[in-house]
Amino acid sequence: MKVVPLTKITIITENLLRDRIVALIRKHGATGYTATKVEGEGSRGVRASDWEGRNDRIETLVSAEVAEAIIEDLNDNYFEDFAVIAWLSEVNVLRGTKFIS
Numbered sequence: 470m471k472v473v474p475l476t477k478i479t480i481i482t483e484n485l486l487r488d489r490i491v492a493l494i495r496k497h498g499a500t501g502y503t504a505t506k507v508e509g510e511g512s513r514g515v516r517a518s519d520w521e522g523r524n525d526r527i528e529t530l531v532s533a534e535v536a537e538a539i540i541e542d543l544n545d546n547y548f549e550d551f552a553v554i555a556w557l558s559e560v561n562v563l564r565g566t567k568f569i570s
Contacts, residue, residue: 482552536557
């Protein structure tokens, strides 16, 4: 079985941005994503509350080029004004061709 090198993007975002972030990653060619509810504490303190809801963790596997485009779009539209953080991880994926459009 062939292993394919891909980039995993992990995005933690406030719940109100979930659909917009998913649309952004799909716009750039991601073939899918995984989203889960998360909570935690960062530089801005504890964010999850009953009113705001938990944050969302959205992950996708993409090529390095697509990852760069997604990160640039996040930077241009969300990082400055919203509680959003993202990081990249280089991963080796079995059946990785499923994630390349």
